[in-house]
Amino acid sequence: MKKGTKIALWASIPLVLVIWFAGPRLGLWGNRDLKKKDNISAVQSGGQGSRDAAAPGQSGQQAPSQSGGQGSQQASSQGQGQRPGGQQGQGGQQGQGRPGGQQNLLPVTGTIAKPSYLTNGIRSAGSLLANEEVDIVSKVSGKVTAVYFREGSKVRKGDLLVKIYDDDLQAQLRRSEIQEKMLSEKLERQRVLLEKDAVSREAFDQLQTDYNVILADINLLRVRIAETEVRSPFDGVIGFRYVSEGTYVTPSVKIAHLIDPSVLKLEFAISEKYISEELLGKKISFETKGYNEEFFATVYAVDYRIDETTRTIGLRARYDNRDGRLVPGMFASLTLITDEKLNAIQIPTESIVPEMNEKKVWVARSGRAYLVPVITGTRTATMVEVLTGISAGDTVLTTGLMQLRDNMPVRINIPY
Numbered sequence: 001m002k003k004g005t006k007i008a009l010w011a012s013i014p015l016v017l018v019i020w021f022a023g024p025r026l027g028l029w030g031n032r033d034l035k036k037k038d039n040i041s042a043v044q045s046g047g048q049g050s051r052d053a054a055a056p057g058q059s060g061q062q063a064p065s066q067s068g069g070q071g072s073q074q075a076s077s078q079g080q081g082q083r084p085g086g087q088q089g090q091g092g093q094q095g096q097g098r099p100g101g102q103q104n105l106l107p108v109t110g111t112i113a114k115p116s117y118l119t120n121g122i123r124s125a126g127s128l129l130a131n132e133e134v135d136i137v138s139k140v141s142g143k144v145t146a147v148y149f150r151e152g153s154k155v156r157k158g159d160l161l162v163k164i165y166d167d168d169l170q171a172q173l174r175r176s177e178i179q180e181k182m183l184s185e186k187l188e189r190q191r192v193l194l195e196k197d198a199v200s201r202e203a204f205d206q207l208q209t210d211y212n213v214i215l216a217d218i219n220l221l222r223v224r225i226a227e228t229e230v231r232s233p234f235d236g237v238i239g240f241r242y243v244s245e246g247t248y249v250t251p252s253v254k255i256a257h258l259i260d261p262s263v264l265k266l267e268f269a270i271s272e273k274y275i276s277e278e279l280l281g282k283k284i285s286f287e288t289k290g291y292n293e294e295f296f297a298t299v300y301a302v303d304y305r306i307d308e309t310t311r312t313i314g315l316r317a318r319y320d321n322r323d324g325r326l327v328p329g330m331f332a333s334l335t336l337i338t339d340e341k342l343n344a345i346q347i348p349t350e351s352i353v354p355e356m357n358e359k360k361v362w363v364a365r366s367g368r369a370y371l372v373p374v375i376t377g378t379r380t381a382t383m384v385e386v387l388t389g390i391s392a393g394d395t396v397l398t399t400g401l402m403q404l405r406d407n408m409p410v411r412i413n414i415p416y
Helices: 003-026 032-068 071-103 167-195 201-227
Strands: 106-112 115-136 142-147 160-164 229-231 236-241 256-271 283-288 295-303 312-320 331-348 352-354 359-365 368-379 383-388 395-397 408-413
Touching: 115 236, 115 283, 167 201, 201 229, 256 331, 352 368, 395 408
Parallel strands: 106 408
Antiparallel strands: 106 395, 115 256, 115 331, 142 160, 160 229, 236 256, 256 312, 283 295, 283 331, 295 312, 331 383, 352 359, 359 368, 359 395, 368 383, 368 408
């Protein structure tokens, strides 16, 4: 290939590229790209309604171009077709602007501020104890002949729980009762003879002593027989049994465990710096695992001996548990109440927006969000008291706080 031909080929490449990219913009290849661009801009400005309205306009553009066959007529017909299509796109935008605006509202979650009961005081932790609690054991050694209680059942004071073998004692008791009967009859005869001076006073006194000894032996045997009967010392609930019929028990063998849960004692400790406070009769609010509510007890005893290791004072409070909802041994998170508020405004802690020198809260009013400065008070695990800035009935926003702007329209969801 000649050198001039090569130079011409290399020089034509940039020219071809220029024509390729600039041709559609100069109208050399028709208005197909411009049509697409116009349609895209119409869709972006008019929404869904403009896209539907642009189709008749485009069909109106093509019909004159096919019948006329001239470039000027084609351009004229395109201009006429786009004008009605653009008007329809604006109408579609106006028709769908309102629903689209509501869909674009920021969804948030809110809660209604309501007056509630709030306590403030000394926080501590403690354990629930039974009012009465004892291990059931036998006073005498022997073999268990019968078990009369059912595990986990309620028992009354004096109910027979376990019977220990006592046949040997019963036999001794019957022998002593026979001897007592014989001595009683003999003593009566001796009394008659003594009145007639037929017997000496010494012989009568000896017989009287023997009779009294037999009576004492009978009473002793009855006591020993009673000790073979293990009975409930008070009303309560008996737990698992640890013996069976035939078990040989001694006073050190545990038969069962008995508790009285009708009244529970809440035992806890507080710092020694509160020793000057009037603690007796104070009200206590406490929470336990398993119940999503507060319980209340009253302090009835204070151990004024300071624990040298922990430097705390021991206290006990009494809780009426006749409904049997709580059981001994439960852990309790408590507050020794020093201040009570019946109409405190509390909001969730996550709704607080901390700033440099103050705290603020997002509040919804008439469908719009507003940032309101507040002053907080007592804080609990999930709630915080608001002293100023929020009133009862205000809608406080709890989610979407980072996306909110002042006077911004929102769609509020209030869970119940």
